[in-house]
Amino acid sequence: MNPEALTTLKNTLKSSVVYTPDSEGYEQSLRRWSNTGIKPAGVVVMPSEAEDIRTALLWAQENNVDIAVKGGGHSVSGTSSSKDGLVIDLSRMTKVTVDTSNKTLSVQGGATWKEVDEAAGEHGLATVGGTVNHTGVGGLTLGGGYGWLSGLYGLTIDNLLSATVVLADGRILTASSTENPDLFWGLRGAGYNFGVVTNFTYQAYDQKNPVFAGLASFTPDKLERVIEEINASLLSSDPRSGAICILAQPPGALVPMANVICFYNGTYEEGSKHFGSLLALEPTVNTIKMIPYSQVNSLQNPMASYGDRKSFKGIFYHPPLDPKFARIIMNDFTEKVHSDPDLLASGILLEFFDMRKVCEVSQSDTAFASRSTTQNGIITLRWTDEKKDAEHRGWAREVQARWKAELDSKATDAEKDVPQYINYAEPGDSAVTNIYGENLTRLKELKAKYDPRNVFNKMQPISLD
Template sequence: MTETFSSVPIVDFARLTDPASKNEELSKLRDAIFVVGFLYLTNTGLEDLIRKTHADLPNLFALSAETKERCNMINSPSFLGYTRLGAETTATKTDLREQFDFGTPGMKPWTEQDHFWQRLEGPNQYPDYSGAQSLVEDYLAKIDGLAQEFVCLVAECLSLPLETFDGFKGNMSRLKFVKYPPAAQNSQGVGPHKDSAGLFTFLSQDNTGGLQVLNKNAEWIDVPPIEGSLVVNIQQGFEAITGGICAATTHRVIAPTSRTRYSIPFFLGVRLDLTLEQLKESAAHIVQRIPASDDKKKRAVDVPSEFLSPLYSCGVVVQPTQASDVSVALLWAQEYNVDVAVKGGGHSTAGTSSSDGGLVIDLSRLKEVTVDTARKSITAQGGATWKEVDEAGAIHGLAAVGGTVNHTGVGGLTLGGGYGWLSGQYGLTIDNLLSATVVLADGRIVTASATENIDLFWGLRGAGYNFGVVVDFTYQAYDQKDPVYSGLLGFTPDKLEAVMDVLNKSLEDPDSRFGAMCIFTLAPDGSGPMIILIGFFNGPREEGKRKFADFTALEPVLNTLDMIPYSVVNTLQNPQATYGDRKSFKGIFYEPPLDPQFARMIFNDFMAKIQSESDLSDSAIILEFTDMRKICEVPLASTSLASRNQTQNGIIYLRWTDPSKDLEHRAWAREVQSKWKIELDTRAPTQGDDSSVPQYINYAEPGDSVVSNIYGHNLNRLREVKIKYDPKNVFHKMHPISTDAHA
């Protein structure tokens, strides 16, 4: 069998249990497990049960909404019960299905004395429908018996003892009754996913169709119904137990267009008390005994298992949908001494959004943005990105001071200060923060503002990673009904000194409506080094043209300057700031005017490096030119941000793919960074303890700051706030605040 597939194989259960045909059928089962991760299982003896259960589903789902809502899943800590149409999302899109979830009967209710993970096993909620309980329990009992026998056969086909997987089986398995109503062409019934925490899924589908699986060529393969069969697939629990050799397969359901689709998936459960260490130990033991080829085993380590792959090295990921979920997660983590990380937009390159074996609170489901036109304010939940903020504000002719890459999370940028294209006019993002809702380490949910928890509000604005999980931010917004004059200019390397002269002039005679970024990089068409300028002017076209006249007089080889919506400006860097690969950000800073000869030396050295190593070809140095007057109007002690001065910011952005080069490339980036620090010290020798910190905290990777104290004179007060709101130091990922005054 080839290493990908174009159809799902059929395995005959009756032949698996017949000594005369067993070996031949075990070989087919082994191929299906190794190569596809999906198979049809026929002749199971459950055909009558499947037919009978499917016949009841239309009547069950025809119950009144009120009747179904009485057993809504929200009432069950074990996530058992009814889920209404459109209430779930997969891969960020709404699933067009409604369903009932049931579990193995006989589970006891969860109590406060139990471990938190034990709440996932509990009693069923049955709808008020005659025979519903017996329908569910009969199906569960019979399908579970088949599943147990099937797992033994899988062990046998892998040349393992029949009892190999017995110790991994959980107390509770799960059963769903699912209805997919007709929808528009190519609508999502359920989005692309892998079944997660169990061993195997056994799916009975009606004759409507719509199930598809993804092969290794990224092609969606139809899994058409075969009457009386079960579609069986590997779950990620089994993938982890086998070290990725038996991999789960991504699949989805395309919603029907003309008739209702019903399906009945059964998920054979895995033990919930398994630790990551136990899984890894078991996987290593089992992998050694599976007679796969060495090449197969080598590829197995690259399978992205949420349990075993270093890509997913955290122990638990929680995706809260409300603030109280965050409270529960934080209390659980402290009860079991588990490390905590918080993920907002996921832009951290230093690993601060993840945890090795710990708990990640992923805020990506908290993305709602609301606009108060009367107050001219915008409220964004903690998992939102600036894209959602920009677009929501634009509908009402408003804008907030936000990031310059629109898929940046609002949380990280705000809590570290927040520069944006509007900073020249309105200051930093933190200068426009009106309030924040914060979940503290002790589980309390509080508001921080100029009138409530004032000390916490002060700390959040510049050192905010240290005190709690911010689940929403409210920002002052400003009228932005008109488009702005903005776009890209591209210059050949010989124009570098002239470009620097014009940029320096923009800071000598500043205009709060003007801003620019200068990028040293390679041309997208591969033609060689280039200087890219992103220009911004918040005013009319003719005035904008005059502002950029000195630049356009240099005859750029690229010019896209035009009137565009403000929300589009924050997309201009997106083609460069994409996800993937290996990255390092190193913050740099300079005292204007920037010496053109120093810029030339940096440019030439940087280009020589990234041209000599093709794996670095997508790297860049980005220099910001911002009118700092509004930012510096705010007294240094008014917020916890220690960096308010005329020093300009920049960033060394390295990107590569070879893991073996990690240390080498990061070390080289530090060498380049140190040249900027030496240049700053040479240009501003009087800068000392009485000045603000030159380095912008959001551009300083933890443990890699080039200043000794990123918090400056605010550190002592920050220690007091830390002791008050996070005395156990639960939040310590991004520039942690030591409570030791002698540290």
């Protein structure tokens, strides 16, 4: 990177912390959730205000420097990193302001859900956030966002009231249903394409009661019955409940288990009743108890820790999930992780959320294109040996293709074409062919209006052709 240009940048920024390869703390500034997401930036700018983001964006375009934006840093393919380019890292912009009279949360673009859950929780409030609380509000919101409260309140974007965006040309705009409504539409589901979001305002809801939540782990011989019971609990359609089944080998176990995180937004009695037949299968571990909502999204943190190389492949299925298919997947997964113990921290996550509230909003009301009753899941592989990157990613792609074939064998023609959830579809994922669905034409017009030079081009970029 041109040293003179760098000096100009540093002299023009007002309050940012800047890292270059020769500065102390540079390596740490590149850290991401997955080591596969790390790239050696030419310069990392950590702003504390929108003005400096404008300065950095204009500087990079004048000097033909590649631009990446980092929120929570969970992209495994490096969409929040740039080799030799500029990274605008929002990790110093994490403030959450709670308006208790209007029940709204104003959240800076670099915050994580932990900060949101805890700040809202102090006032007996909550909004729809991610189920792993160290993920960023930035990426999760801009791609749609699901969580434990989706059954009651829909997607994260369905609760987004406004956003402040720094565009590539340096303008700082508010987007809401009344100001720049076209941009607001695009931000909700394709949001990484238009600018740097410095602030999100969300609707919050009363959440004074603690919730019934925790982990129940079952030995693999019970897999079919576990899947049947979670299918039944999903079919009994209670928007206050949800479950995530994680096929993974917990530390200390000898084989992968069926680990189910159960959630019920109600009393202990109601939760116990809802999950009664599942828990009657006698889990070997059961940590379920009443906890404050603000702690729920920390339950998966021990399994979703930083470090290692990771592959993150989205899958989706048409409920009820076929227990026989789950068995085939479990057997193959067990064989794979036992043949290569470097993969032992891997897992396959299957979500069981009530999607009716999500589907109340039409496909064209926001840019988010995959509102449907299909359920999502993720194949998360973790390993350390860099030489095995291609092999492991290849295996994950094969498993992903089998889920797609399973979906196609059960779904109607309309369901087969449902676009894949953008936040679970990292670029370069060949199995993913449909992201924006029927909203693509309108998104192209918006891209041409708000980012005609395709400056924001890392995460599922909308082509300008």
